Structures are given as C-alpha cells and as structure tokens.
Amino acid sequence: MSEDVVVGWDAIEEQMKRLYGEQEPKHYGTSLPYQLGGNDPLDGLSAYKATHPVPHWHIVTFGFSELYAKESEDTAYSGYGFELTFRVAREEDEEQPPMWALNLLQNMGRYVFNSGNIFTDGDYMDANGPICLGADTLLTALAFTEDPELPAIHTPHGRVEFLQMIGISEDELEAMKTWSTTGLLEAGQSVIPGYITDLSRDSMLQIPAIAEAVEQGIERDGSNTGFLFVDQLAFEPGKKKLFGKTPAKLTLGAKQAETVGKLLRGRLLKGKDLTLASRDCQIILESAEATSYEKGEEIVQLYLSPEISAELSQKLQAKEGAIELSSYDGLIIQIVKTYIKDQEGNVVSTVG
Numbered sequence: 001m002s003e004d005v006v007v008g009w010d011a012i013e014e015q016m017k018r019l020y021g022e023q024e025p026k027h028y029g030t031s032l033p034y035q036l037g038g039n040d041p042l043d044g045l046s047a048y049k050a051t052h053p054v055p056h057w058h059i060v061t062f063g064f065s066e067l068y069a070k071e072s073e074d075t076a077y078s079g080y081g082f083e084l085t086f087r088v089a090r091e092e093d094e095e096q097p098p099m100w101a102l103n104l105l106q107n108m109g110r111y112v113f114n115s116g117n118i119f120t121d122g123d124y125m126d127a128n129g130p131i132c133l134g135a136d137t138l139l140t141a142l143a144f145t146e147d148p149e150l151p152a153i154h155t156p157h158g159r160v161e162f163l164q165m166i167g168i169s170e171d172e173l174e175a176m177k178t179w180s181t182t183g184l185l186e187a188g189q190s191v192i193p194g195y196i197t198d199l200s201r202d203s204m205l206q207i208p209a210i211a212e213a214v215e216q217g218i219e220r221d222g223s224n225t226g227f228l229f230v231d232q233l234a235f236e237p238g239k240k241k242l243f244g245k246t247p248a249k250l251t252l253g254a255k256q257a258e259t260v261g262k263l264l265r266g267r268l269l270k271g272k273d274l275t276l277a278s279r280d281c282q283i284i285l286e287s288a289e290a291t292s293y294e295k296g297e298e299i300v301q302l303y304l305s306p307e308i309s310a311e312l313s314q315k316l317q318a319k320e321g322a323i324e325l326s327s328y329d330g331l332i333i334q335i336v337k338t339y340i341k342d343q344e345g346n347v348v349s350t351v352g
Helices: 003-020 099-115 170-178 181-187 208-221 253-266 306-315
Strands: 024-030 044-050 056-062 076-088 124-126 141-147 153-155 158-169 228-231 233-236 239-241 244-246 246-255 275-276 282-287 293-296 299-304 321-325 328-334 338-341 347-351
Touching: 003 056, 003 076, 003 153, 003 158, 024 299, 044 099, 044 282, 056 099, 076 099, 099 158, 124 170, 141 170, 141 181, 158 170, 170 181, 170 208, 181 208, 208 253, 228 253, 246 253, 253 275, 253 306, 253 328, 253 338, 299 306, 306 321, 306 328
Parallel strands: 076 158, 228 275, 246 328, 282 299
Antiparallel strands: 024 044, 044 056, 056 076, 124 141, 141 158, 153 158, 233 246, 239 244, 275 282, 293 299, 321 328, 338 347
8 A cells, every 4th residue: 555545544653653652552453344344443453551640551543534545525624533542551461452442442433433423522421331341340431532642633634633532430421411521530630540441440429529529510610511312302292171281291211310400400500501302302491581392393492490490400310200390380291211221232220
C-alpha cells in the first residue's frame, strides 16, 4: 500500500510516538474487513505500556477515522471525527493487555458503525451489566472525555479527536446524568488518577467529599443532561367523557424514573428544558407558570409548574405504580417494570 494511502493511520501512530517514543506496541489487527463480512469493525488496536501515574495499558483504536482515503464529504472531520483510547490498570509483570478491553472497544465500533451515533466529550453510556462480562466489578457503564495526553490532530482527511473511555459504576453514571460528567471526573481524580479503568475499584461516591461535591454541583449548576434516551416512554392525552375528562398519562420505565426525577430538579427547576426520547416518542419538558401540555404528531410539549416539578422530583422512584399530583389532576405518571436483558435477549434482572 502506497505511503499516501495510509496517512490517517500514520497520523495516529505519530501522535502515540510522541508519548511513547520507539516503544513497540502490542498491535491487534483485523484480518477480514468489516465491510467484507468480518466480525470486527475496527481495523486495529494498539496497546502501549504506560507507567504514569500508575502502571496501565494505554490502548488506541484505528478505524473510527478515515485511515486510508478520504471517503466522506465532510472535509472538516476524518470519518466519525474521533478515535477511542482506553487506559486499563496493568500488573507490573503483565505482557498482554486484557482481551476484555480489546473486545469492548470493538463492541463500541459495532455500536457506532451500526447506529451512526457518535461519542463526544462528556458523553456516557449504560452497559446494563459488567463492562467485563462475568467479572465481579461495580463498573457497569462508560464515560467519555478528551484524552488528557492526546490533543486533537489535523490529518489530510480532517480533524481527529482522541476520546478516552472510562469504566464507571451505576451510581457514578447517575451522578453524571444529574450533574456533569466532567464535574464528577474532576472531583474524583484522586480515586481514578489518569482516568484509568480498574475493575476492582469502589465507587467514587463512597468518599464523602466527592458525594458532597456532586450534591453541591447539582445545586449550583443543575444538570448538563438536556436529552435523555428512555427505553420505556409513552404519552396518552386526556379524553373527554360524558361527565368530565380522563387525565393524560405519561408512562416511564422504573429503571429511569428516579433519574428523570433528579433531572427535573437539575433542569426545569434551574430554568432549563429536558427532552425525553424513545424510539417512538419524544417529550419536551419545559418550566412554566402553569402545568399543561400540547400534543403534536411526533412531539409532546409538557409544561410543568415549579410546584409540580418539585413534587415529581420527590415522587418519581424505581417502583411500579401510578403517581397522582396533589395540585394538578390533569396528568398521571405511570411507572412500569423494566426488564434488563443480556446480549442474548434473556431477562437477567427486573427493576420496579
């Protein structure tokens, strides 16, 4: 392959060489391209031995950006505009990076390639189970931030950012949703130096100072989450009857009901909108003097008074049942059970 055809690949390697000099990484290539029926969407993964701040593997992907030729019409960015990195704790005598970490990065490739959704600084993702299958770990979700040692590069194919993936626990994910990904990561630097993923670590929120920083952050800043994907979401407008009208009904899954309640506190009570979306429904919640709603063909506009937002922030819990509002009888919130499934579609747990 001629030199000018691999400029994207070379640009990534040059950036890694800036950190690790002539160190020969452990490289894992893909024999059969994804486009030709291969299982792995990323063309390669390279793992470097790093020692600071603690021994770890620094893994970088090759394939989210355009490695060989410019194919997209977007001249500003190369491919999806990023590559992922992953820093994983390493034993001193360890000579190979853990396979679960390499497999997880390829799974991220499948997600992006199949959905078209991309990751950006501050994003998070629920894995609905251990990020290392079968491991006894609290880390069941992922966060994404700019790799602190790898600034964005400008290649002949466009800009490429390096996003570091970080394993996080369920309560840390909740804190990121209700406050800020960056805020929590900065508050917890002493627990996860270098944002290194260590399957054996406890939650950052077990440290009182970090838990307090989250509470103070929510109170001070509100939440940065303006859009939340909700698996179970539906809205039925009220119906006129002979002697009155039935209330409208908002249906939420138990797994995310409590999160929505916290977001009402961090968004609407701070004067910020909140959009809830599923595959079939989109509901925009806005703060207003009086509670009401407008139902369009595809979007529901739900206006909540501060009193109703405050009441719901307290009442929305991960428990099946109907919630009636004390100061507004035109809306009922129905919480339904959430069934958590594994990759084969088997129900592994139930919420609510």
